[in-house]
Amino acid sequence: MGLIDNINKLFDHRIRLGIMSILMVNEEVDFNRLKELLDVTDGNLASHTKTLEKAEYIKIEKSFIGKKPNTRYSATALGKISFKKHIEALEHIIKNQ
Amino acid sequence: MESKKYLDDISQIKDLMNRSSRFISLSGLSGILAGIYAITGAIVTYIFLIPKNEGYVTLHSWNFKIIVGILIAVAVLSLVTAYLLSSKKAKKNNEKVWDETTKRLLISFLVPLVTGGIYILIKLNSQHYGLTGSLMLIFYGLALVNASKYTIGNVKYLGYAEIILGLICAALPGYGFWFWVIGFGVLHIIYGSLIYFKEEKA
Numbered sequence: 391m392g393l394i395d396n397i398n399k400l401f402d403h404r405i406r407l408g409i410m411s412i413l414m415v416n417e418e419v420d421f422n423r424l425k426e427l428l429d430v431t432d433g434n435l436a437s438h439t440k441t442l443e444k445a446e447y448i449k450i451e452k453s454f455i456g457k458k459p460n461t462r463y464s465a466t467a468l469g470k471i472s473f474k475k476h477i478e479a480l481e482h483i484i485k486n487q
Numbered sequence: 488m489e490s491k492k493y494l495d496d497i498s499q500i501k502d503l504m505n506r507s508s509r510f511i512s513l514s515g516l517s518g519i520l521a522g523i524y525a526i527t528g529a530i531v532t533y534i535f536l537i538p539k540n541e542g543y544v545t546l547h548s549w550n551f552k553i554i555v556g557i558l559i560a561v562a563v564l565s566l567v568t569a570y571l572l573s574s575k576k577a578k579k580n581n582e583k584v585w586d587e588t589t590k591r592l593l594i595s596f597l598v599p600l601v602t603g604g605i606y607i608l609i610k611l612n613s614q615h616y617g618l619t620g621s622l623m624l625i626f627y628g629l630a631l632v633n634a635s636k637y638t639i640g641n642v643k644y645l646g647y648a649e650i651i652l653g654l655i656c657a658a659l660p661g662y663g664f665w666f667w668v669i670g671f672g673v674l675h676i677i678y679g680s681l682i683y684f685k686e687e688k689a
Contacts, residue, residue: 407496411503419507426586427507477500480493487490 396479518679521565596634620663624653
């Protein structure tokens with residue numbers, strides 16, 4: 391089995407990798423916080439969170455704080471397991487260089 | 488070539504996990520200074536404000552108001568020092584001082600602390616000042632333990648030490664002043680020095 395098989399294509403992108411890293415260690419994070427940490431534009435972030443949601447790696451919850459819409463993100467159990475596997479694969483590849 | 492990219496990925500993961508979940512560690516120096524402020528305040532109080540030969544400080548006396556003023560001054564000075572030194576450190580590491588994590592740190596620190604403060608004031612108002620020193624130590628310890636999830640390092644152990652000290656203090660009435668000096672003065676200096684030397688080594 392090639393090691394590359396364990397590399398998750400979905401995580402093979404700087405912003406999606408970043409979103410998952412943050413959600414691994416935070417129960418819930420809102421849109422602005424993600425934007426601030428990752429230093430990306432609104433549209434860019436929205437499209438990548440959508441991709442991760444489609445894969446059911448993250449959960450998106452929309453609500454209102456007063457009149458302001460507030461979107462919160464959290465990692466699903468599937469997302470966490472997949473991300474761990476991805477990290478293990480990365481480490482493996484580096485070690486076996 | 489590929490593996491270089493993966494190495495970058497790993498370091499990005501680590502960086503984001505740290506930045507998003509943990510507040511920059513409080514500097515050791517701010518602990519040492521907080522201890523020194525507390526001891527200075529205590530010395531001033533002991534020499535000038537505690538009545539000699541069996542007297543009591545009554546609630547409406549000027550002495551009492553000055554003591555409260557000194558307490559507030561010590562607390563504010565310590566917080567300002569911690570803020571200034573931490574923001575200096577954050578700037579050096581290219582981190583923001585004021586973000587979601589810091590906000591949560593402050594809230595989880597202030598909830599037990601303000602609760603304790605109000606409780607003590609209520610008790611004082613009904614002439615129950617016997618346990619003030621103990622209550623201050625216990626609530627401060629709880630605040631530290633509660634806030635420690637957003638800090639790097641061992642703040643929670645300082646919190647546990649303050650709580651234990653506060654409980655011992657409650658069991659030994661009459662020595663509140665001295666327990667206060669140990670908890671807010673000596674423990675801060677010891678803790679701050681431990682962190683400070685660890686920082687210097689790193």
